[in-house]
Amino acid sequence: MFEPKITETVQNIVKEYIKDGDSVIDATVGNGFDTVFLAESVGENGTVYGFDIQSIAINLTKEKLNENKLNERVVLIEDSHEYVNKYVNDNIKVAMFNLGYLPKGDKNVITKPDSTIKAIEKILDLLESGGLISIIAYYGHKGGMEEKDSVSKFLRELDSNKYDIISIKYENRVKNAPIIYLVRKK
Numbered sequence: 683m684f685e686p687k688i689t690e691t692v693q694n695i696v697k698e699y700i701k702d703g704d705s706v707i708d709a710t711v712g713n714g715f716d717t718v719f720l721a722e723s724v725g726e727n728g729t730v731y732g733f734d735i736q737s738i739a740i741n742l743t744k745e746k747l748n749e750n751k752l753n754e755r756v757v758l759i760e761d762s763h764e765y766v767n768k769y770v771n772d773n774i775k776v777a778m779f780n781l782g783y784l785p786k787g788d789k790n791v792i793t794k795p796d797s798t799i800k801a802i803e804k805i806l807d808l809l810e811s812g813g814l815i816s817i818i819a820y821y822g823h824k825g826g827m828e829e830k831d832s833v834s835k836f837l838r839e840l841d842s843n844k845y846d847i848i849s850i851k852y853e854n855r856v857k858n859a860p861i862i863y864l865v866r867k868k
């Protein structure tokens with residue numbers, strides 16, 4: 683469950699919420715590791731909607747999915763996740779956000795507080811009862827702390843009658859170690 687890599691820890695948690703045939707969202711496709719994981723988890727009858735604003739991320743992930751013969755269950759969308767309603771009408775079981783910049787990519791292209799919060803808000807409406815949103819906030823980069831603080835404030839103000847929200851953080855790591863937020867719809 684608790685792995686050396688934070689992304690694997692989150693995948694282990696998320697996996698428990700997904701069953702065959704579910705519709706899920708990868709809100710920040712990046713190098714496609716979570717997209718492939720989600721595609722494997724939903725099975726051949728499920729659907730993954732993957733968003734990224736960078737064509738390099740979309741193309742890289744397309745290749746990964748083709749190599750793994752998972753492309754038919756994934757809809758890749760080169761657009762900002764804040765426009766999720768333009769592309770997704772299904773009830774969503776899980777959505778994953780991995781904030782920050784594309785590893786090994788352009789460090790100036792980062793997720794931003796406004797669009798991240800709009801996307802979370804819209805996905806909360808699409809989320810099934812019992813569904814989960816995971817968010818990993820990296821905030822060592824310029825603009826990261828501001829985004830983490832905005833996301834944290836937004837989540838703290840959500841109605842506790844509708845959502846259970848927890849965070850997981852490292853207690854013994856250097857400052858700016860990533861933090862995990864988990865939002866479960868009641």
Ligand SMILES: C[S@@+](CC[C@H](N)C(=O)[O-])C[C@H]1O[C@@H](n2cnc3c(N)ncnc32)[C@H](O)[C@@H]1O
Pocket residue numbers: 709710711712713714715716717733734735736739761762763764780781782783784785791792793794797798
């Ligand atoms: C930390 S990376 C994601 C890593 C990814 N989960 C993986 O497994 O490799 C963050 C990604 O979010 C993307 N991004 C930034 N702003 C975005 C937005 N408004 N909508 C969708 N994706 C965005 C970036 O282009 C970048 O690829």
